[in-house]
Amino acid sequence: MTKLIKERDFSCSYIVADLNYVEPKILKDKNICFNYLMSLLLMPVFRNINEDIQIIIDNHTTKVGSAHSLKDYIRLEAYTKWEFKKNVNFEYKDSRESKNLQCIDVIANIIYGHYMYDKPHFYNLLNNNKVIIHSIKFPQSKFGK
Numbered sequence: 001m002t003k004l005i006k007e008r009d010f011s012c013s014y015i016v017a018d019l020n021y022v023e024p025k026i027l028k029d030k031n032i033c034f035n036y037l038m039s040l041l042l043m044p045v046f047r048n049i050n051e052d053i054q055i056i057i058d059n060h061t062t063k064v065g066s067a068h069s070l071k072d073y074i075r076l077e078a079y080t081k082w083e084f085k086k087n088v089n090f091e092y093k094d095s096r097e098s099k100n101l102q103c104i105d106v107i108a109n110i111i112y113g114h115y116m117y118d119k120p121h122f123y124n125l126l127n128n129n130k131v132i133i134h135s136i137k138f139p140q141s142k143f144g145k
Contacts, residue, residue, distance in 0.1 A: 013134035021142040059092040
């Protein structure tokens with residue numbers, strides 16, 4: 001973990017949802033919920049960048065047949081609501097073949113452990129070393145209550 005932080009050439013943003021307060025109708029179709037939460041996470045990126053964006057997603061994150069739904073949804077949001085004018089490309093990879101996705105898996109598990117099991121040590125290392133630059137708790141008004 002120390003090497004990851006020391007040789008840092010990346011930053012991390014994440015969204016965490018308290019499913020106790022997410023509308024049950026949204027949870028029925030997990031892809032709808034996933035797409036919406038991804039849009040909340042990606043919106044600041046699109047609004048702060050003025051160049052083509054390449055989004056790489058672990059192909060185990062989405063169901064077969066729903067991959068187009070995510071990229072279509074994000075592109076629609078980017079071009080219509082976020083006024084993004086450049087190209088948006090998506091690539092789905094297997095994390096076993098991508099060191100970047102493996103690193104993301106480690107960080108995601110650290111964040112998961114922080115919220116689910118109150119294991120803050122590695123999370124605090126990431127946060128205190130400014131690896132985590134943005135976090136969203138959803139829904140903000142009820143999260144964790």
